[in-house]
Amino acid sequence: xxxxxxxxxxxxRINEPDPFVARAAQAELDGKTKPRGSLxxxxxxxxxxxxxxxxxxxxxxxxxxxxxxxxxxxAEEGVSAYPQxxxxxxxxxxxxxxxxxxxxxxxxxxxxxxVDAGVSVPVEDERIRALRIGPGTANATHGPAMTxxxxxxxxxxxxxxxxxxxxxxxxxxxLGEMGIGNTTAASAxxxxxxxxxxxxxxxxxTGLDADGVRRKxxxxxxxxxxxxxxxxxxxxxLARLGGFEIAFLAGVALGGAANRVAVVLDGFIVCAAAxxxxxxxxxxxxxxxxxxxxxxPGHALGLQALGLEPLLDLDLRLGEGSGGALALPxxxxxxxxxxxxxxxxxxxxxxxxx
Amino acid sequence: xxxxxxxxxxxxRINEPDPFVARAAQAELDGKTKPRGSLxxxxxxxxxxxxxxxxxxxxxxxxxxxxxxxxxxxAEEGVSAYPQxxxxxxxxxxxxxxxxxxxxxxxxxxxxxxVDAGVSVPVEDERIRALRIGPGTANATHGPAMTxxxxxxxxxxxxxxxxxxxxxxxxxxxLGEMGIGNTTAASAxxxxxxxxxxxxxxxxxTGLDADGVRRKxxxxxxxxxxxxxxxxxxxxxLARLGGFEIAFLAGVALGGAANRVAVVLDGFIVCAAAxxxxxxxxxxxxxxxxxxxxxxPGHALGLQALGLEPLLDLDLRLGEGSGGALALPxxxxxxxxxxxxxxxxxxxxxxxxx
Numbered sequence: 226x227x228x229x230x231x232x233x234x235x236x237x238r239i240n241e242p243d244p245f246v247a248r249a250a251q252a253e254l255d256g257k258t259k260p261r262g263s264l265x266x267x268x269x270x271x272x273x274x275x276x277x278x279x280x281x282x283x284x285x286x287x288x289x290x291x292x293x294x295x296x297x298x299x300a301e302e303g304v305s306a307y308p309q310x311x312x313x314x315x316x317x318x319x320x321x322x323x324x325x326x327x328x329x330x331x332x333x334x335x336x337x338x339x340v341d342a343g344v345s346v347p348v349e350d351e352r353i354r355a356l357r358i359g360p361g362t363a364n365a366t367h368g369p370a371m372t373x374x375x376x377x378x379x380x381x382x383x384x385x386x387x388x389x390x391x392x393x394x395x396x397x398x399x400l401g402e403m404g405i406g407n408t409t410a411a412s413a414x415x416x417x418x419x420x421x422x423x424x425x426x427x428x429x430x431t432g433l434d435a436d437g438v439r440r441k442x443x444x445x446x447x448x449x450x451x452x453x454x455x456x457x458x459x460x461x462x463l464a465r466l467g468g469f470e471i472a473f474l475a476g477v478a479l480g481g482a483a484n485r486v487a488v489v490l491d492g493f494i495v496c497a498a499a500x501x502x503x504x505x506x507x508x509x510x511x512x513x514x515x516x517x518x519x520x521x522p523g524h525a526l527g528l529q530a531l532g533l534e535p536l537l538d539l540d541l542r543l544g545e546g547s548g549g550a551l552a553l554p555x556x557x558x559x560x561x562x563x564x565x566x567x568x569x570x571x572x573x574x575x576x577x578x579x
Numbered sequence: 580x581x582x583x584x585x586x587x588x589x590x591x592r593i594n595e596p597d598p599f600v601a602r603a604a605q606a607e608l609d610g611k612t613k614p615r616g617s618l619x620x621x622x623x624x625x626x627x628x629x630x631x632x633x634x635x636x637x638x639x640x641x642x643x644x645x646x647x648x649x650x651x652x653x654a655e656e657g658v659s660a661y662p663q664x665x666x667x668x669x670x671x672x673x674x675x676x677x678x679x680x681x682x683x684x685x686x687x688x689x690x691x692x693x694v695d696a697g698v699s700v701p702v703e704d705e706r707i708r709a710l711r712i713g714p715g716t717a718n719a720t721h722g723p724a725m726t727x728x729x730x731x732x733x734x735x736x737x738x739x740x741x742x743x744x745x746x747x748x749x750x751x752x753x754l755g756e757m758g759i760g761n762t763t764a765a766s767a768x769x770x771x772x773x774x775x776x777x778x779x780x781x782x783x784x785t786g787l788d789a790d791g792v793r794r795k796x797x798x799x800x801x802x803x804x805x806x807x808x809x810x811x812x813x814x815x816x817l818a819r820l821g822g823f824e825i826a827f828l829a830g831v832a833l834g835g836a837a838n839r840v841a842v843v844l845d846g847f848i849v850c851a852a853a854x855x856x857x858x859x860x861x862x863x864x865x866x867x868x869x870x871x872x873x874x875x876p877g878h879a880l881g882l883q884a885l886g887l888e889p890l891l892d893l894d895l896r897l898g899e900g901s902g903g904a905l906a907l908p909x910x911x912x913x914x915x916x917x918x919x920x921x922x923x924x925x926x927x928x929x930x931x932x933x
Contacts, residue, residue, distance in 0.1 A: 257679070258669070258672055258677060258678055258679070259679050259897050260660065260661075260785040260786045260896070260897065263785060263786075263895070263896045263897040264679065264893075264895060264901065265874070265893050265894025265895050265896065266893040266894050266895075267893055267895070267905070306614065306931050307614075307929065307931045308929055308931065310929060311928060311929055311931075314926070314927060314928040314929065315612070315928060317926070318612055318921055318926045318928060321921070321926070323919075323920060323921025323925070323926050324612055324613075324920070324921065324926075325611070325612070325613050325618065325916060325920055328915050328916060328919045328920050329912055329915065329916070331915070331919070332908075332911055332912055332915040332919075333908060333911070431614040432614045432615065432617075432931075520619070536893070537891070539618075539619050539620040539621055539890070539909075540619025540620050541618060541619050541620075541621070542614070542617045542619065543613050543614065543617040547618065550912075551621070551908070551909065551912055553908075554686075554687060554905070554908035555893075555905065557687070558683055558686055558687060558904075558905055561682050561685070561686040562679060562682060562683070565677075565682045565686075566677060566678070566679055566682050567672055567677025567678065571677070572668070572671070572672045572675070572677050572678075573668060573671070574665060574668040574669060574672060575661065575662055575664060575665055575668065577660050577661045577662065577786075
């Protein structure tokens, strides 16, 4: 119960981004030396970041990418092109800086925190945060992937990490993940939480062929049937359909909103975590920035349900937070436009758009 | 004739990016610790940049944004929401660093070269390169916007600047522009060079309403009629339908290709320059990177004709090179993926995609 109380406490701290600052930021943008609205999506992003920060002059972005990894009982069902050992191997690759997200973080100026939320065989490495909920989830086609207490513990741990990172100065948290089989967990959660058929949200993940996708649809259908009725509580849905890293990232998303920092969503699996967070706190999505829309068919549906407009559309399907990292320069650019551009008045440029 | 000879000399230096390096780069990417192709558009960009640089380990990007400004006789026809004096005023704003593109260049790490290719009233400022072809073009609805000799001089000057910047170490040239009335020139060139109706390529530019767009369509139709037959030579088309900055940027695009550096295209006006360059050198587009697709309806048509797939789609309609600047982090990211990521072999990760 302590974990559920911590979650309640976190939810109570979430307030909407400042609507007065949003209006002031839009007014400032309208005075800058460019036609009104001509920077399109970048202007909307600048307004959101200002409202989140509570000021029309937000500080330069300090971004931390949280890459949470876990293993999945779904992997027993042959739903991935890769064997389960890859989750473990990739944790070491993250720590050593050779993975895509770590390379992109260095190039684009973000810190990375790697979290073991429940890989089957732990990696002994002090550069990895061991916040292990268990040695991988159970196979959800036979019943709940985890207990409700485990789901709550994972969410509470995510909230706590967000508190810590915000306290240390982060102004944006990028959510990333790794876990063989986790597009299946994300598909099951999307189907359940959006009320759509498994076939609408299942895709090739990291590389299934058409037969593989059909198998995945069947696995998701069995998981939904084995856990029916899931019930209206998002924590229950999360527990039954799984993902320790998904639960953990739902907590990070809520913690980001509670700390008034931008929460940058990567791909489809992160979107499942964001959907859970949004069901727990309808205000939280105002803090979310959708970095991109992936090739996974359920992703666009999830983003639509969250009311989010993706920044990038680059046929990405890697995860790890890689798409989130790629969007960070756009956040920086949006802020710089708002804070650093000259106005018509100061630059002596004729303003026809008045 | 000296200018035309310099253009011929430039065209003769353009060879296709290295196809062997392209193949080797794709093979390298396939060995990196990620599912094959899972970084989508970013991987295709990495392959292109490697082929352009002639090595699978290209050096870190050094980008220069060339912002060329000029005035247009079209402005007499009331085709812009802004008065012509704004071109002059914005040149000073570029020099002072208050414009969107200069703010973005600072934030995203690019140099800016501001070129006066023919503003009606010159700005006296040593930070602006005065490569003036004339005090604005003539009104193309009454006949040619400029002489063929002027068009050739502008192209040759652009080629020369590209040579200089490449010699000083630039590995990417971003094309940007400023010029009240220049979406009309770009529309006329798109209509002529793509063989489509004026109504298909005319849009609101920096902020016309529906009536304004209809007027612009009529202006383009009159310009096309007044200059008919334009003839098959792209330099003739450029001279008749105009734009000193467009002609200059066509030269920069060709010069970038001749020097084997990436040429990053911004919006619709730059696309007109790229179309001219592509007609002069069918190999040149292999060096082009389309930063974004704007809201201007002709832009998507132009990019399609060039065979280019835009990186961003952010409802931008500012120009200046602003969209080009926003794409630079993606070029950096693509290079870093290729050069810095671990391979399955070195990281000890099981490769199922073989």
